[in-house]
Amino acid sequence: MKRTLPLILAMITGFIVLISDFIPHWPFGMITSEIEKWFLIISGFALILGQINLIKVNVNKIRFKAEGWQYFIITIASFAIMVLFGALWGTQSNVGLLGNGTKIVEVIGSKPFDYLFDNVYQHLQATMFSLLAFFIASAAYRAFIARTPESNLLLIAAILVMLGNTSLGSFLTGWLPENLDFLHLPNVSQFIMKYPTTAGQRAIMIGAGLGLIGSSLRIILGIERSYLGGN
Amino acid sequence: MAAKSIDRRWIYLFIFLGVAFPLIFVIGLPIEITENTQMAYDLIDNTPAGSHVLYSFDYDPASMPELHPMAKAMVRHSIEKKHKIIFTALWPMGVQMIDDIMEQLSTEYPDLVYGEDYVNLGFKVGGIVTIQAMGKNFRSVFPTDANGKKIDKLPIMNNIENYNNISYICSFSAGAPGIKEWVQIGNDVYKRPVTGGVTGVSAPSILPYVNEQKQLTGLLAGLKAAAEYEKLIGAPALATAGMDAQSLAHLIIIIFIVIGNINYWRNKKKKGDK
Amino acid sequence: MVDFFEVLGIWLGAFFTFAIFSFLYKDNPVYKVAEQIFVGLSAGYWFIYTIFNVMIPNLLTPLSNNFSANYILILPAILGIMMLMRLVPKAEWLSRFPIAILIATTAGISFLRFLKSDVIGQLNATMINPFAGANWVVIVGQILLVVGTITGVVYFYFSKKHEGAFGVTAKIGIYFLMVSFGAAFGYTAMARISLLIGRLQFLLGDWLHLIK
Numbered sequence: 001m002k003r004t005l006p007l008i009l010a011m012i013t014g015f016i017v018l019i020s021d022f023i024p025h026w027p028f029g030m031i032t033s034e035i036e037k038w039f040l041i042i043s044g045f046a047l048i049l050g051q052i053n054l055i056k057v058n059v060n061k062i063r064f065k066a067e068g069w070q071y072f073i074i075t076i077a078s079f080a081i082m083v084l085f086g087a088l089w090g091t092q093s094n095v096g097l098l099g100n101g102t103k104i105v106e107v108i109g110s111k112p113f114d115y116l117f118d119n120v121y122q123h124l125q126a127t128m129f130s131l132l133a134f135f136i137a138s139a140a141y142r143a144f145i146a147r148t149p150e151s152n153l154l155l156i157a158a159i160l161v162m163l164g165n166t167s168l169g170s171f172l173t174g175w176l177p178e179n180l181d182f183l184h185l186p187n188v189s190q191f192i193m194k195y196p197t198t199a200g201q202r203a204i205m206i207g208a209g210l211g212l213i214g215s216s217l218r219i220i221l222g223i224e225r226s227y228l229g230g231n
Numbered sequence: 232m233a234a235k236s237i238d239r240r241w242i243y244l245f246i247f248l249g250v251a252f253p254l255i256f257v258i259g260l261p262i263e264i265t266e267n268t269q270m271a272y273d274l275i276d277n278t279p280a281g282s283h284v285l286y287s288f289d290y291d292p293a294s295m296p297e298l299h300p301m302a303k304a305m306v307r308h309s310i311e312k313k314h315k316i317i318f319t320a321l322w323p324m325g326v327q328m329i330d331d332i333m334e335q336l337s338t339e340y341p342d343l344v345y346g347e348d349y350v351n352l353g354f355k356v357g358g359i360v361t362i363q364a365m366g367k368n369f370r371s372v373f374p375t376d377a378n379g380k381k382i383d384k385l386p387i388m389n390n391i392e393n394y395n396n397i398s399y400i401c402s403f404s405a406g407a408p409g410i411k412e413w414v415q416i417g418n419d420v421y422k423r424p425v426t427g428g429v430t431g432v433s434a435p436s437i438l439p440y441v442n443e444q445k446q447l448t449g450l451l452a453g454l455k456a457a458a459e460y461e462k463l464i465g466a467p468a469l470a471t472a473g474m475d476a477q478s479l480a481h482l483i484i485i486i487f488i489v490i491g492n493i494n495y496w497r498n499k500k501k502k503g504d505k
Numbered sequence: 506m507v508d509f510f511e512v513l514g515i516w517l518g519a520f521f522t523f524a525i526f527s528f529l530y531k532d533n534p535v536y537k538v539a540e541q542i543f544v545g546l547s548a549g550y551w552f553i554y555t556i557f558n559v560m561i562p563n564l565l566t567p568l569s570n571n572f573s574a575n576y577i578l579i580l581p582a583i584l585g586i587m588m589l590m591r592l593v594p595k596a597e598w599l600s601r602f603p604i605a606i607l608i609a610t611t612a613g614i615s616f617l618r619f620l621k622s623d624v625i626g627q628l629n630a631t632m633i634n635p636f637a638g639a640n641w642v643v644i645v646g647q648i649l650l651v652v653g654t655i656t657g658v659v660y661f662y663f664s665k666k667h668e669g670a671f672g673v674t675a676k677i678g679i680y681f682l683m684v685s686f687g688a689a690f691g692y693t694a695m696a697r698i699s700l701l702i703g704r705l706q707f708l709l710g711d712w713l714h715l716i717k
Contacts, residue, residue: 006601010609017613033371036364037563038581039610040357042603044559045585047356051552052592054544071537075545082549086557092330093353093377094557109507113553117327119514120521121550122292124543126704127525129293133480133701134529136694137246138239141487145495150683157687158694159485165431165455165695167260168478174261182642186263192688193438194266195646196653200685202439202627203657203678209623216616219608227608228601243529250701254709254716296703297696323554356559359614375562415618419626431696435689442630446622453692454699472716473702480698 007222014220055079085112157192164189236494242487249483253475260475267441268459270449271426274399275305280313282398283391287413287427288318288325290405294430295328298403300470301428301457303332305401308464310340315387316349317397319373321361321408323354326377328403346385353377358408362416366394394421399448402427410437414446424448428456519712522704627654653681 013035020032058072066072089104089111090096101111108115146152163169169185176184182191218224278284286306290298309316318329329351337343345351352373355361364372369391375381382388390396400417402425404410410427418425428451429437440447451460454477457470524539564582567575584603591600631654635647659671660678667675709715 002598002601006605009602010605010612013606013609014613017610018616021617029367033364033367034577035606035610036357036360037371037578038584039360039607040355040559041564041578041581042585042588042607043356044555044563045588045603046607047551047555047559049589049591051548051555052589054548056592068537071541074538074541075548078542078545079549079552080545082546083552086549086553091553091557093326093379094561107506108510115510115514116546117550119517120542121546122295123518123521123707124525124539124546125291125293126295126700126707127522128540128543130296130697130700130704131525131528133250133697134243134246136697137480137484137487138242140484140690140694141237141239141242141491144488144491146492150679153680153683154687154690155488157684158690159488161688161691162481162485162694165453165691166478166481167262167474168482170261170263171478186265189691190265191642191646192684193435195649196681196684197435197688198439199650199653200657200682201435202631202654203661203682204685205436205439205623205627206654206658207661209619209627212619213616213624216612216619219612220616227604229597240530246698246701247705250698251705251709254702254705293700296706297699323551323558326558354554354558356555359618360610363614411622412618415622419618419622431692431694431699434692435685439627439630440622443633444626444630446626446630453695454702455695469706473699473706476702476705477695477698480701481694484694 003225003228006228007225011220011222014216018220051079082113082116085116089113157197160185161189161192164192237487237490245483245487246480249479250476253479254472257472258475258478260478262455262458262462262471262474264459264463265456267438267450267452268456268463270441271305271428271451272308272449272460272463274424274426274448275308275312275314275401278312278314278398281315283315283317283387283396284309285317285319285394285397285400286329287321287400287402287404287409288328289321289402289409290328290430291322291324292327294405296469296473297430297454297457298405298428299328299332300454300468301451301460302328302403303335303468304457304460304464304466304470305428305451306332307336307339307466308460309401310336310343310348311464314398315347317352317387317391318349319352319365320354321358321412322405323356326351326354329377346380347387350382350385350387351377352382359412359416362408362412363420366416366421368393394423397423399424399426401425404429404433404437406430406433409433410447410450411440414440418446426450428452515711519708522708631655649681652677657681 016028016031017035020028023029055076058075061072062069062076086096088096088098089101091111091113105111110118144155144158146155163172164185169189173183173185181187215224219227286309288302306316320326320329333349333351343349352369353376355372357364361372369388370382373382376385394400394417400413400423402410402413404427410425410429413425413427417423424445426448431453434450434452437447437450438452441450451457454470454473458467458474461467461471521539521542524535527533528536564578568578584606587599588603589600590596631651633647633651635651636644638644638647656674656678658678660675660682665671706716710717
């Protein structure tokens with residue numbers, strides 16, 4: 001029953017959503033609208049579940065003195081401070097438990113939650129992602145070797161697109177006469193993107209789309225049960 | 232003697248300097264307009280004044296360097312064309328992105344009135360489910376705007392029920408949910424023109440939607456496209472400023488790829504000789 | 506006082522930027538601290554936004570403003586609490602119900618959307634007359650588009666062994682996929698460099714005022 005009832009629920013929900021696309025009238029349209037509202041609320045709880053789980057994992061690491069456990073105290077402290085600021089004084093468009101934080105805004109220029117977001121979180125996130133620029137250069141140096149015809153194609157396409165995607169590409173081949181315009185690097189890059197790349201990506205989309213359709217059907221029909229977890 | 236591999240920290244240093252120097256000492260390399268950017272521009276340019284348009288900010292601060300400049304340029308274009316802009320976000324931090332851009336543009340266009348010329352509906356979790364629900368009625372998803380004001384009280388939302396009242400949908404997307412979902416519902420179900428911008432990472436997988444069926448009407452892909460749009464509207468800004476740095480960084484990566492290949496083949500030849 | 510906090514904010518941004526960049530030289534405690542602050546703030550941000558932008562407007566406000574018209578929302582609230590039971594090992598099975606609804610709703614919507622946009626839409630877009638083009642470059646491109654899509658799809662058919670004529674077709678498909686991956690790398694490199702440009706525009710502009 002613990003597995004059967006959710007499967008039946010999934011089947012009913014899935015079929016109603018599918019049918020409402022073809023028969024949007026009562027009752028299917030109304031039920032689907034209600035399911036969509038429920039989806040938003042349950043998704044919200046799923047987000048909260050994620051955060052609670054994160055705290056649980058970090059607390060356990062501190063309790064059992066896992067390697068580098070001192071750093072996880074910082075994680076929990078940061079989480080607590082952010083939640084406290086948001087709860088007490090609210091955010092830019094929301095009021096907190098202690099009001100709208102007008103006095104604090106007069107002192108620091110924005111609510112504490114927004115201040116931390118703008119001046120700490122945003123910079124941390126942006127910098128984390130900008131590290132990838134360095135890693136991609138290092139990875140390209142190490143891994144982009146012309147060994148086989150396939151890797152040669154990959155390498156040539158990558159170099160042409162990288163040059164064509166910048167002003168340097170326009171500068172390097174800007175002198176070409178009009179009848180050789182097709183060799184102008186930005187045009188070569190556009191050609192590669194518009195035709196062979198689109199073809200390859202389209203093949204991937206069709207393949208992945210068919211796979212997703214198959215797995216969606218398997219979920220609705222109750223054949224795919226991995227999302228229910230173990231016993 | 233086998234060619235030694237370069238310590239990766241030298242590569243990091245060259246990349247850092249290659250990006251920093253052109254930002255300080257501007258070279259001013261030319262920017263050419265590409266077909267996809269032109270298509271997006273033409274869609275906005277040819278939409279009559281007074282039309283209601285939907286902008287969806289589906290990214291977070293991590294993608295700001297690429298998407299913020301193009302978002303600012305396209306919103307600026309819409310404002311100049313006197314479109315009525317309805318903002319929404321499928322990513323929670325998209326709301327901050329909207330606020331940031333409108334804060335900047337409001338100083339340049341002080342006559343803009345919130346509630347009449349533009350409205351921020353805010354963020355709703357749910358991705359494709361949210362987009363689908365909006366297709367039936369905006370009010371079922373957004374009974375109030377991002378500030379808690381009932382949208383029925385806002386003049387811009389008079390007679391605006393769903394996508395049928397929208398001239399085009401523009402999504403700035405860093406992943407899922409984003410422009411793909413807008414194409415799947417906004418264009419393929421409700422037949423609204425969809426355009427927008429994506430990060431360079433997503434671009435190859437989204438470009439197939441730019442086709443004869445016009446699932447996407449043009450697409451801005453990455454910082455270069457943002458620079459192209461800035462050129463088209465005659466307002467060079469952050470994206471344009473970054474193009475020289477982009478060029479030099481790409482050149483450095485290509486040089487290192489060539490060095491890597493030379494090292495590999497030299498080592499292979501030496502092993503073969505032995 | 507606002508100016509002081511504004512300047513402090515920029516210096517905080519610069520400090521944390523270099524804290525993360527220090528990882529490029531070597532892993533170190535400053536980087537680790539910055540990383541954990543990022544994780545904590547991120548979780549805190551999502552928590553507050555879920556409460557203010559999801560729970561309150563979708564659940565608490567309708568229930569408190571007009572309970573008699575919205576009492577049905579008690580059901581998703583119960584389902585949401587059942588979702589949280591995932592944290593309690595003995596009651597974990599209760600979370601299967603809301604998960605079933607979420608998964609089935611997404612499956613139902615995705616099935617039709619992907620079928621229409623990603624399969625039929627893309628097949629439709631490939632059914633062009635490749636010889637109808639403005640010039641020879643377009644014609645060659647369109648031929649490549651049609652051939653590449655067909656051979657690429659053939660490559661992904663693993664139920665038949667890739668040998669003989671089928672194998673050759675699949676091999677051509679791989680070549681198109683390789684070009685596609687190379688172009689994807691080019692765009693990815695552009696995207697990553699753009700992120701670094703954004704960081705340096707902040708450091709050199711907002712922090713050091715070396716650029717406008």
